[in-house]
Amino acid sequence: MAKRKAVSIKDVARESNASLTTVSLVLNNRDGRISRATRERVLSAVERLGYRPSRLAQSLQSQRSGFLGILVPQLRHAFADIYFGELISAIQETAAENDYKIILDVANPRYLERNHHLELFRRHYIDGLLCLGVTNNDTYLDDFSDDHPVIVVNNRVAGIDLDFVQCDYAEAGRIAATHLCELGHKKIGYIHGATEVQTTADLRDGFEDVLNRLKLSLPTSRTEDGLYTEEGGAAAAIALLTRDPGITAIFSGNDKMAIGAISGLKQIGKRVPDDVSVIGCDDIHHAEFCDPPLTTIHTPIFEVGARACKLLLDLISSKAESVRETQAVSLSVRKSTAAPRKGRNGATQ
Amino acid sequence: MAKRKAVSIKDVARESNASLTTVSLVLNNRDGRISRATRERVLSAVERLGYRPSRLAQSLQSQRSGFLGILVPQLRHAFADIYFGELISAIQETAAENDYKIILDVANPRYLERNHHLELFRRHYIDGLLCLGVTNNDTYLDDFSDDHPVIVVNNRVAGIDLDFVQCDYAEAGRIAATHLCELGHKKIGYIHGATEVQTTADLRDGFEDVLNRLKLSLPTSRTEDGLYTEEGGAAAAIALLTRDPGITAIFSGNDKMAIGAISGLKQIGKRVPDDVSVIGCDDIHHAEFCDPPLTTIHTPIFEVGARACKLLLDLISSKAESVRETQAVSLSVRKSTAAPRKGRNGATQ
DNA sequence: CTGAAAGCGCTAACAC
DNA sequence: GTGTTAGCGCTTTCAG
Numbered sequence: 180m181a182k183r184k185a186v187s188i189k190d191v192a193r194e195s196n197a198s199l200t201t202v203s204l205v206l207n208n209r210d211g212r213i214s215r216a217t218r219e220r221v222l223s224a225v226e227r228l229g230y231r232p233s234r235l236a237q238s239l240q241s242q243r244s245g246f247l248g249i250l251v252p253q254l255r256h257a258f259a260d261i262y263f264g265e266l267i268s269a270i271q272e273t274a275a276e277n278d279y280k281i282i283l284d285v286a287n288p289r290y291l292e293r294n295h296h297l298e299l300f301r302r303h304y305i306d307g308l309l310c311l312g313v314t315n316n317d318t319y320l321d322d323f324s325d326d327h328p329v330i331v332v333n334n335r336v337a338g339i340d341l342d343f344v345q346c347d348y349a350e351a352g353r354i355a356a357t358h359l360c361e362l363g364h365k366k367i368g369y370i371h372g373a374t375e376v377q378t379t380a381d382l383r384d385g386f387e388d389v390l391n392r393l394k395l396s397l398p399t400s401r402t403e404d405g406l407y408t409e410e411g412g413a414a415a416a417i418a419l420l421t422r423d424p425g426i427t428a429i430f431s432g433n434d435k436m437a438i439g440a441i442s443g444l445k446q447i448g449k450r451v452p453d454d455v456s457v458i459g460c461d462d463i464h465h466a467e468f469c470d471p472p473l474t475t476i477h478t479p480i481f482e483v484g485a486r487a488c489k490l491l492l493d494l495i496s497s498k499a500e501s502v503r504e505t506q507a508v509s510l511s512v513r514k515s516t517a518a519p520r521k522g523r524n525g526a527t528q
Numbered sequence: 529m530a531k532r533k534a535v536s537i538k539d540v541a542r543e544s545n546a547s548l549t550t551v552s553l554v555l556n557n558r559d560g561r562i563s564r565a566t567r568e569r570v571l572s573a574v575e576r577l578g579y580r581p582s583r584l585a586q587s588l589q590s591q592r593s594g595f596l597g598i599l600v601p602q603l604r605h606a607f608a609d610i611y612f613g614e615l616i617s618a619i620q621e622t623a624a625e626n627d628y629k630i631i632l633d634v635a636n637p638r639y640l641e642r643n644h645h646l647e648l649f650r651r652h653y654i655d656g657l658l659c660l661g662v663t664n665n666d667t668y669l670d671d672f673s674d675d676h677p678v679i680v681v682n683n684r685v686a687g688i689d690l691d692f693v694q695c696d697y698a699e700a701g702r703i704a705a706t707h708l709c710e711l712g713h714k715k716i717g718y719i720h721g722a723t724e725v726q727t728t729a730d731l732r733d734g735f736e737d738v739l740n741r742l743k744l745s746l747p748t749s750r751t752e753d754g755l756y757t758e759e760g761g762a763a764a765a766i767a768l769l770t771r772d773p774g775i776t777a778i779f780s781g782n783d784k785m786a787i788g789a790i791s792g793l794k795q796i797g798k799r800v801p802d803d804v805s806v807i808g809c810d811d812i813h814h815a816e817f818c819d820p821p822l823t824t825i826h827t828p829i830f831e832v833g834a835r836a837c838k839l840l841l842d843l844i845s846s847k848a849e850s851v852r853e854t855q856a857v858s859l860s861v862r863k864s865t866a867a868p869r870k871g872r873n874g875a876t877q
Numbered sequence: 878c879t880g881a882a883a884g885c886g887c888t889a890a891c892a893c
Numbered sequence: 894g895t896g897t898t899a900g901c902g903c904t905t906t907c908a909g
Contacts, residue, residue, distance in 0.1 A: 185652070187902055198880045203904060212878055231650040235588045236902035239885050244584065246631075256830065258620065259613035259813070268605035271632050275639075280653065282595075283620050283630045290624075301580040303534070303886095304629065409817045442817050464608070468758045468791050470819055481605065536886055547896045552888060561894055585886035588901050652902095 269484025352385025412439025618833025701734025761788025
């Protein structure tokens, strides 16, 4: 670990018999006025010394850190989640293309209590922030008022005026309902995720909207919380069919719960889709590989992440003033949905 | 976006009628010599102004960035991977506990070509680096020679002398082989991941070791590359059983491929574990929820990540000189392995 | 065409 | 007890 002392711009200046200014000018291509000879001399010294300007000093000077923050909620191993992972990948990629780097923070209670989310800006850690997995309970978001570049990714927060980029979850709900209804299902169950998430509300609204229009209802007895997890989805599906064995289809608020639901249904001897159809939402990579492959609503998560990052950069460079975008979703039909079997109790409302 | 101007230590000094030094002293608790009254005055000014020291300036001064880097290889959406996600979660958590923040970088070809991995240190972005998903082809790691705090996480690199923390994959291979042999399997297939990964070699060595000792062999005809993906695992399993229908068990180098293998086996009409047993390696969260629940080798990934981060911090603060650790693994029996059915061709070598 | 000097916000010797 | 000053490494006026 024999850390050789870092070489600074001073060393380059000395080595090339030029002044600090000249070196800086050359390195920043502000060298319209620098003679070719001097330029060469400086560049060769830079090369020889392996000099690279300190980003710390540059940032102090420019008052821009060159970092973007990603704030995720505290979950079981926050980053071991495909949904967040996909968003983070998209954000990282977009940031890197624009010479920004990404900082990762987890908003646990202690973190928020100590106002670490505010320190992110106050202490000049970052130039902009992307908030993932936000819920309507996250009142701390209010602290970002309107004087910091912050974008809520794939969500909105009711009552807080923040920029966002999201998928059209109301439409996702409508598509799911339409698909199941067109197959002929009448008694449809619904497994939702955290109700304090705004897009969860959107999804349900869209879903119920179609059901209502077709004179089918969504009684609370056909509704269960799946906690956005596989375990939760399994438990919810079992609860649903235990309470109302006539249910022939289930719409799950995300794919994880849908996969759990399929597993739960199997446990109680129900076949998918023969006895019960299951449709998810998200279209995670794994959806294609479950048994049966999951019919789901494709949400362009990666694109949303990339777009959110791009727009945040625009916000930072004042190329944009305000950002509110909603991206289209689509149906991805696989094998977990089918028409209900005739003559079964499920076919009669 | 009416960004009110940032308040600096100068403002606090003015507001509290004290000097910069005094303010700094108070804030850093080096205030043994400061009078109680002054102290109060400073603190109240800090409070009133909402002052927080700039990390940029502090870092420039202290020559420590307070950041740790995580370098991951370029994969399809690098962070949408449970394995990396788990490591990153562990690292982030440990870093946060020690007042460090995490920077995320993806080592794509362009990145490496431009020596961005070296800039990480040269330009003072980070104080230490954790490399994930490393292979023996990653010669750029050599650039970190021995003058930077770098730890390879859950791997080693053949021929490059770098610190590492890893699971005992040789033992994992031995445990898997022993489990299958004890169940009575004779013809065992093996699906491996990228062979340029050192731990893959370890795993195979351990696996073959046991097989050889029991006078069972692992001919290349019973070996397939599963590319560390589900799709690859499915294809590999199908290839394996097509070539040698006598195979009654498969060991997969990771859970993802094992899950793919199960899906592939189903496609060709094989039941798991009735016709073919499948054992994975990793024990990812999802392993419990596939159908059938996956028997696998539990590797303490989270612990490895946390430990690697802790040791990196020790390296940085010179509390440690060199780091080489190997963590124990264990068998997690679920439902995807069973004794081979009697009288089947698989039972005779 | 080039360089001296100020300043970004902070810490720490060193006075007083 | 408290303040002055230099300096961390860089960019950028402003002179020359």
